[in-house]
Amino acid sequence: MADASAVEPGFIAPPRPEPSPLPRRHDPARHALAIFISILATVVGLIFLAWLVLFVTKGRFLKHTFERYASSYSGRTVKVAGDFNLYFDPFATKFLAEGLTVSNPAWASKPNMFQSKLIDTRIATMSLIFGDKKRVNWINLIDGDVDLEWDARHRNNTWTFGPGAPLTMPLIERAAIDGTTLRYRDPQMQVKADIAFQQVKAVGNRIDTAIRFSGDGSMRGIPFTLSGSQTSPNDLIAGGRNQFALHVDGARSHIDVSGTLPGATVIEGADLTVGVRGQNLRNLFDLAGIAVPDTRAYRLRAHMTKLGYDYRFTRIVGNYGNSDLSGALTVTIPPAREGDDGRMKVVADLKSRLVDMVDIGPFIGFEPNALATKGATAAVKQDAGYPRILPDAPLRVDALKAFDAKVTYRVADVRQKFVPVSNILLGLDLDHALLKLSPLNFDMAGGHVESDIAINARTPAVVTDYDIRMSPTPMGKLLARFGVAELGTTGTIKARIKMHGTGNTLRDSLATSNGRIAIVLPKGTFWTKYVQLSEFDVGVFVQKLFENKLKKPVEVNCGLIGFTVRDGIAAADPILIDTDKNVMTAKGGFSFKDELMSLAFRADAKKISLFSGQSPIGIRGHFAQPAIQIVTPQLLTRVGAAVALGVVATPFASLLAFVDPGDAKAAACGPILAGANAAAQRTVKGDPRKDIGRGKSADVKEQKSKPFIRF
Structure with a gap:
C-alpha cells in the first residue's frame, strides 16, 4: 500500500470539485405582483401625466x-x-x-x-x-x-x-x-x-x-x-333642508307656500304648508282647469308634498262662507304616453261638520252672495216678466272634459230653517266627461233620501238621468214649518222621482225631461195646527178658519200624488187621496218649461156634509210665486143658488145649496201604495176610476185655460 510520503516531490493534487447548486423555484404570485405594480405605476404615471x-x-x-x-x-x-x-x-x-x-x-x-x-x-x-x-x-x-x-x-x-x-x-x-x-x-x-x-x-x-x-x-x-x-x-x-317661501296673487286669490325642500333644486318629498284665501273658490281651481261650484269667501290651509306625479294636500282645514271644511285632496298630473292622454285626476275625501244652506245654493246654480244678502228671493229671476226659480247656470262642459275626479264629501248637519237635513253623503265620479253623483244621500226630517244622478257631457247634447228615492218620512217633521202638528200626526210620506232630460243647465234639463214623479202616503193621521185645508172642504175650511184649530186629526187611509212627465210637462197621473171622510182628486199639473202650475183639487164626501162648497180648489201661479184659489166660479154658482133659495124660501133653505150628498167612492189602496198610474187605479169595488187625471199634457193645458179667481 503506497504511502502518502511516497508521492513525488513537487506534485500538487487537483482541488476537489464543488457540489452542484440546487435549481431555483419559480414564484407566480411575486411575478404577478411585480407586473401589477409595474402596470399600476404606469397608470398612475399616465394619470398624473394626464x-x-x-x-x-x-x-x-x-x-x-x-x-x-x-x-x-x-x-x-x-x-x-x-x-x-x-x-x-x-x-x-x-x-x-x-x-x-x-x-x-x-x-x-x-x-x-x-x-x-x-x-x-x-x-x-x-x-x-x-x-x-x-x-x-x-x-x-x-x-x-x-x-x-x-x-x-x-x-x-x-x-x-x-x-x-x-x-x-x-x-x-x-x-x-x-x-x-x-x-x-x-x-x-x-x-x-x-x-x-x-x-x-x-x-x-x-x-x-x-x-x-x-x-x-x-x-x-x-x-x-x-x-x-x-x-x-x-x-x-x-x-340640511332648505327653507322655502312663495307668494302668488292671481284669479282673485292669494296663495302662500312655506316650508322645507330636500334641496335647493329638489321638490320631490318637499314638506310644505299651503294657505289659500279669496272671494270664490272656483277662481282658484280655474287656474288648474278644475271645475268646482261658486262659493262665498273662503280660507283654507293644508300640508302639501309631491311624490312622483302626485301633489298631495293633507290635513286641510278652513271654511267657505259659513261652512267648515276639512280632509285631503290629491292632484295627479301624469305624463302623456301612447294610448293615454295623461289626464289630470283629482281624488278627495272631504268633510264638514256644519254647512250653511246658503253655501249649498251654488251647487245647483244659485249665486251664493245674493242668497246670503237677499235670502231665498235672490233665487228668483224675472224672465219675460215672469218669475223663474230653477237655476240656469250652464254646466261647464269644457272644464269637465279636461280632468277626471273621484270625490267623497260628508256633511254632518245643515243649517237652514225649512226642513231638517243631516248626514249628507256625496260620492262624485267624473270619468271622461261622464259625471255621476252616486250616492247622493241624506237624512231628512226623520226619513232618508237616496239619489243617483248621472250627467253625460260626452256628447254635444248633455244628458242627465235623475233617480231620487225618499224612504217613509214623518209628515209631522217634514211639514212642521207649514202648520202640520207633529203631535197627533202619524202619517208618513215616501216618494220617487225618476226622469231623463237633455240640456246643459238644470232648467233646460228639466224643461225637456221625461219620466215619473210619485209621492205615496201610507195609512196614518194628519193634524194641522192652524186652518184645515187637508180635505179641501170649503165648509170645514170656513169653520176651522174661525176656530183656528182641529178637534181631531184627519185619518188618511192611503194617498198618491203622481205625475207623468212628458217633454217637461208634468200631468197628474193620478192625484188620489182617500181619507176617513173624503176622497180627494186633482187634475192638471205643472210645466218645467215656464214654471207655471195649474192644478184643480176637489174633495167628494163619503157621507152627507153641510157647509161643503165641493168646488175645485185651484193652485195656480209660478213655482216662485204660487197662489191658492179658494173662491171659484163653481163656488160662486152655489153661493148664487143659496141666495136665491134664501129669497124664495127661508134663510135655512139656503144651506141646502151647500149640502154634499156623500156619494164619493172610496179608493182601493193597493194601486195607490204601489205608485201605479191612473189606468191602474180602482174603487174599493174594483171599478176603474174616472174622476182622476190621466197623465196627459192636454189636461194641464185645459186647466190653464180655466179662469180662476184669486182669493
Whole structure:
C-alpha cells in the first residue's frame, strides 16, 4: 500500500470539485405582483401625466371633444363660444365654460334650452363617477337663461335628453348667481311663467343671502304674479333642508307656500304648508282647469308634498262662507304616453261638520252672495216678466272634459230653517266627461233620501238621468214649518222621482225631461195646527178658519200624488187621496218649461156634509210665486143658488145649496201604495176610476185655460 510520503516531490493534487447548486423555484404570485405594480405605476404615471397636462392646459384642448360627446349624448347641439376648462382632481372636477349653449328640440319656441355668459363649477369627483345624484360643491352662474317647455301633446319636453333621460338637477352646496332667468311653457296646462333670480352669493356651507326670485305669467289665460325666497339653504351633505317661501296673487286669490325642500333644486318629498284665501273658490281651481261650484269667501290651509306625479294636500282645514271644511285632496298630473292622454285626476275625501244652506245654493246654480244678502228671493229671476226659480247656470262642459275626479264629501248637519237635513253623503265620479253623483244621500226630517244622478257631457247634447228615492218620512217633521202638528200626526210620506232630460243647465234639463214623479202616503193621521185645508172642504175650511184649530186629526187611509212627465210637462197621473171622510182628486199639473202650475183639487164626501162648497180648489201661479184659489166660479154658482133659495124660501133653505150628498167612492189602496198610474187605479169595488187625471199634457193645458179667481 503506497504511502502518502511516497508521492513525488513537487506534485500538487487537483482541488476537489464543488457540489452542484440546487435549481431555483419559480414564484407566480411575486411575478404577478411585480407586473401589477409595474402596470399600476404606469397608470398612475399616465394619470398624473394626464392630470398634469390638464392642470397646465386647464383642459382647454378638450373643448371640441366635450362639444362632440355632449352633443352626441344629449341629442342637442352643445357649443362653447369662449374659454373652456375641464380637469380633475381626487376631490373635485373643475368645469368652466364661457358662452355655453345647449340647443332646444326643433319644435320648441326658443333656440336654446340653456345659455349663459359664464358657468364655473366644482363637482364632487366621486359623485360624478359613481353617484346617482351629482353634487355641486360650487357653482358660479352669470347671465344664465333656462327655457323649460312641453310640446302641445304634453309628451316631450326640452329638458329630457337622448333616449328619454330627463334632466336631473344636482345638489348644490354653494352658489353665486347673477342675472339668471327661467322661462316655463306648458300648452296643455296653458301655463306661462317668467321668473328672474336676484344676485346670490354664498360662502362656506351656508348661504348668507337668501335666494330671491320674482316673476309673472298666466294659467289658462288668467294672469298671476309671484315672488319668493329660499331663506336658508343649508349644507345638503350634512342632511340640511332648505327653507322655502312663495307668494302668488292671481284669479282673485292669494296663495302662500312655506316650508322645507330636500334641496335647493329638489321638490320631490318637499314638506310644505299651503294657505289659500279669496272671494270664490272656483277662481282658484280655474287656474288648474278644475271645475268646482261658486262659493262665498273662503280660507283654507293644508300640508302639501309631491311624490312622483302626485301633489298631495293633507290635513286641510278652513271654511267657505259659513261652512267648515276639512280632509285631503290629491292632484295627479301624469305624463302623456301612447294610448293615454295623461289626464289630470283629482281624488278627495272631504268633510264638514256644519254647512250653511246658503253655501249649498251654488251647487245647483244659485249665486251664493245674493242668497246670503237677499235670502231665498235672490233665487228668483224675472224672465219675460215672469218669475223663474230653477237655476240656469250652464254646466261647464269644457272644464269637465279636461280632468277626471273621484270625490267623497260628508256633511254632518245643515243649517237652514225649512226642513231638517243631516248626514249628507256625496260620492262624485267624473270619468271622461261622464259625471255621476252616486250616492247622493241624506237624512231628512226623520226619513232618508237616496239619489243617483248621472250627467253625460260626452256628447254635444248633455244628458242627465235623475233617480231620487225618499224612504217613509214623518209628515209631522217634514211639514212642521207649514202648520202640520207633529203631535197627533202619524202619517208618513215616501216618494220617487225618476226622469231623463237633455240640456246643459238644470232648467233646460228639466224643461225637456221625461219620466215619473210619485209621492205615496201610507195609512196614518194628519193634524194641522192652524186652518184645515187637508180635505179641501170649503165648509170645514170656513169653520176651522174661525176656530183656528182641529178637534181631531184627519185619518188618511192611503194617498198618491203622481205625475207623468212628458217633454217637461208634468200631468197628474193620478192625484188620489182617500181619507176617513173624503176622497180627494186633482187634475192638471205643472210645466218645467215656464214654471207655471195649474192644478184643480176637489174633495167628494163619503157621507152627507153641510157647509161643503165641493168646488175645485185651484193652485195656480209660478213655482216662485204660487197662489191658492179658494173662491171659484163653481163656488160662486152655489153661493148664487143659496141666495136665491134664501129669497124664495127661508134663510135655512139656503144651506141646502151647500149640502154634499156623500156619494164619493172610496179608493182601493193597493194601486195607490204601489205608485201605479191612473189606468191602474180602482174603487174599493174594483171599478176603474174616472174622476182622476190621466197623465196627459192636454189636461194641464185645459186647466190653464180655466179662469180662476184669486182669493
